[in-house]
Amino acid sequence: MGGTVARVTALPIPLFAAIGHQETWSQIASIVDTMRGTAQPAFTEAQLREIVPWIPPRTVGRLTVAAAPNARPIHGIYIDTFITPDELALRPTRRVLDKVRDGIRAAEREGARVAALGGFTSILAEAMAIPCDGSLALTTGNTLTAALIVRGVERAASLLDRPLDAEDLLIIGATGDVGSACARCFAGRTRRLLLAARGQERLEREAAQLRRFGAVEASTEVSELLRRASIVIAVTSAPAPAFALDACAPDAIVCDAGYPKNMQAATSNSRRRVFWGGMGRLAGGLARNDGVPYSFPVAHAAHGCMLEGAVLAMAGRFEAFSTGRGRITPDRVQEMWLLATACGMSLTPLFDRAGVWPEELAS
Amino acid sequence: MTACVAASELTDQQRAVFADVLSQAITGELIGMANYAAMVRLYPHQDDQRDMLLAAASELGHSERFRRAARELGVTPIVNLEAPYWLRIRRSLLRHVDANDPIACLLIQEVMLESFAYSMYHAVADVAHERLATVFRTIGDEEDAHGDHAVEVLKRELGADREAFEHKLEQLHDEVMTTLAEMLATKDSVEHCGLCHGECVKGALPLVGLDRATLRGLALNRYLRTLDRIGVRGELSLSWVARLPV
Numbered sequence: 001m002g003g004t005v006a007r008v009t010a011l012p013i014p015l016f017a018a019i020g021h022q023e024t025w026s027q028i029a030s031i032v033d034t035m036r037g038t039a040q041p042a043f044t045e046a047q048l049r050e051i052v053p054w055i056p057p058r059t060v061g062r063l064t065v066a067a068a069p070n071a072r073p074i075h076g077i078y079i080d081t082f083i084t085p086d087e088l089a090l091r092p093t094r095r096v097l098d099k100v101r102d103g104i105r106a107a108e109r110e111g112a113r114v115a116a117l118g119g120f121t122s123i124l125a126e127a128m129a130i131p132c133d134g135s136l137a138l139t140t141g142n143t144l145t146a147a148l149i150v151r152g153v154e155r156a157a158s159l160l161d162r163p164l165d166a167e168d169l170l171i172i173g174a175t176g177d178v179g180s181a182c183a184r185c186f187a188g189r190t191r192r193l194l195l196a197a198r199g200q201e202r203l204e205r206e207a208a209q210l211r212r213f214g215a216v217e218a219s220t221e222v223s224e225l226l227r228r229a230s231i232v233i234a235v236t237s238a239p240a241p242a243f244a245l246d247a248c249a250p251d252a253i254v255c256d257a258g259y260p261k262n263m264q265a266a267t268s269n270s271r272r273r274v275f276w277g278g279m280g281r282l283a284g285g286l287a288r289n290d291g292v293p294y295s296f297p298v299a300h301a302a303h304g305c306m307l308e309g310a311v312l313a314m315a316g317r318f319e320a321f322s323t324g325r326g327r328i329t330p331d332r333v334q335e336m337w338l339l340a341t342a343c344g345m346s347l348t349p350l351f352d353r354a355g356v357w358p359e360e361l362a363s
Numbered sequence: 364m365t366a367c368v369a370a371s372e373l374t375d376q377q378r379a380v381f382a383d384v385l386s387q388a389i390t391g392e393l394i395g396m397a398n399y400a401a402m403v404r405l406y407p408h409q410d411d412q413r414d415m416l417l418a419a420a421s422e423l424g425h426s427e428r429f430r431r432a433a434r435e436l437g438v439t440p441i442v443n444l445e446a447p448y449w450l451r452i453r454r455s456l457l458r459h460v461d462a463n464d465p466i467a468c469l470l471i472q473e474v475m476l477e478s479f480a481y482s483m484y485h486a487v488a489d490v491a492h493e494r495l496a497t498v499f500r501t502i503g504d505e506e507d508a509h510g511d512h513a514v515e516v517l518k519r520e521l522g523a524d525r526e527a528f529e530h531k532l533e534q535l536h537d538e539v540m541t542t543l544a545e546m547l548a549t550k551d552s553v554e555h556c557g558l559c560h561g562e563c564v565k566g567a568l569p570l571v572g573l574d575r576a577t578l579r580g581l582a583l584n585r586y587l588r589t590l591d592r593i594g595v596r597g598e599l600s601l602s603w604v605a606r607l608p609v
Contacts, residue, residue, distance in 0.1 A: 010525060011525070011596070032601075032605050033605075035598065035601050035602040035605045036602065036605035036606050037602070037605075037606060039606075040606055043609070047609045050576045050579075050580070050609065051580070051583075051605075051609065053580065054579075054580030054581065054583055054584040055583075055584070055587065055601065055604075056584055056587050056588050056591065058587070058591065058597025058598070058600070058601060059596065059597035059598055060597065060598045060601065061598065062598070079597075106591070106597065109591065109594075
């Protein structure tokens with residue numbers, strides 16, 4: 001018999017929903033195999049490719065979050081859209097857009113009051129302008145993601161004793177919703193701001209607005225800027241790692257906040273320091289009752305975009321806080337950060353796939 | 364899936380594939396007819412009994428239309444109510460009729476069997492020549508129409524006692540959906556399904572633009588969506604579907 005799904009007589013109505021998708025087939029496998037139970041062999045990747053594209057978006061995890069270990073928890077759900085990595089790699093099809101729409105409908109069905117859209121779902125929902133039934137507010141989660149990226153970079157610089165005003169900070173994906181928010185937050189705080197994005201016109205517009213705060217360079221050629229940057233924030237919507245870590249300066253601090261990850265693994269040892277940006281955790285934990293693995297080297301860690309829904313629900317603000325289209329200002333980032341910290345949320349210790357930074361462990 | 368050529372241009376192999384598909388459809392409809400007829404005695408009120416008889420008559424009508432379509436195509440379908448998979452499903456339903464459990468019967472007939480019928484009929488309609496496509500599509504839509512009432516009944520039942528409802532559904536799922544999924548799995552648990560004219564038709568489906576994996580996916584997608592409409596927890600229904608044979 002499968003799974004570890006709890007039996008309940010009445011379901012608590014979730015106040016928030018997080019809607020997302022997995023980055024890799026192995027992450028999808030971990031969800032489906034966990035649901036399948038241990039009595040049966042794990043699916044092969046070929047079997048997963050046969051099954052998963054047909055799974056309608058649905059709740060796969062029920063969560064409780066709290067502002068403090070003994071505080072009264074609130075309920076939430078995680079809805080997976082089952083958009084596959086293969087589908088992400090292509091131009092969005094109607095089928096993929098329908099999955100986002102159906103994920104939102106699933107949140108409505110469950111009675112959630114606010115839903116945060118993780119990863120590509122926010123980009124797609126923004127493009128579609130999906131209407132809700134009125135009782136569900138949609139937030140992209142990008143303001144909290146931006147806040148956590150900013151705090152993460154500040155922490156990395158502090159841990160490594162590298163004052164920001166002596167650094168050249170590159171933002172890859174600088175015209176995106178999160179990237180542009182980060183650019184505004186760091187404008188005038190670094191020696192030089194380097195902005196990279198694919199669209200020349202929007203990039204120039206973004207750079208022009210920031211030049212009044214300090215030195216800003218903008219280019220669509222990432223490789224040249226990568227070599228010069230001492231801090232890199234990678235936050236593009238590339239469906240797969242698109243930038244070589246080896247192309248970064250040897251002692252660069254790299255914040256990879258892409259989902260899926262933006263940076264390819266390094267092929268050689270160097271002094272570069274990489275961390276996964278946009279990750280937070282709640283003091284009251286992220287308890288779950290479904291057995292679905294959501295594993296990071298740091299306990300209770302979760303993506304900022306997912307946590308934004310929980311924060312808004314804990315604060316009783318059932319509103320579309322982040323609406324996309326590059327509207328995130330430093331004031332809104334600060335407002336979200338204050339809301340989040342009041343709810344017991346903090347930045348996770350810095351980590352990447354190799355584990356937690358030794359400086360974090362030492363501190 | 365791609366559309367098939369006109370009826371007059373079908374090859375013998377393509378006709379043979381449609382013959383086996385029609386054998387499944389006709390037998391499935393007759394099993395449906397027998398199921399509804401058996402369910403009459405579960406309902407004390409005449410209106411409900413009449414609804415069951417009407418549903419049985421509707422299923423009989425569907426099987427007749429499929430037979431006519433087979434004749435027009437020039438093929439002879441196999442009609443076999445003792446075909447192993449269908450017999451297993453029929454016996455499951457009768458057990459629940461004997462247990463005087465109308466909810467279990469509705470779940471088997473209106474949710475599980477109809478999910479497979481609806482999705483298969485529409486998939487065939489998408490690739491068949493115009494006349495056959497119309498038959499499959501029309502019958503598929505008719506199957507869809509009488510599912511709404513069942514969903515409302517089942518929603519109320521779930522609302523009254525979620526735990527008991529989901530527990531019952533899980534048992535039925537293991538009993539019936541496992542058999543239905545086997546019909547579209549790579550390996551069969553029976554030597555021969557009793558409905559194909561020769562070797563198993565699953566391998567030949569691509570000849571008419573169908574394929575086993577897509578049919579399986581469409582059916583389970585429809586099934587999960589129906590369970591979602593009833594209000595079954597998404598993580599629970601996924602855990603059940605994840606353990607079906609592939």
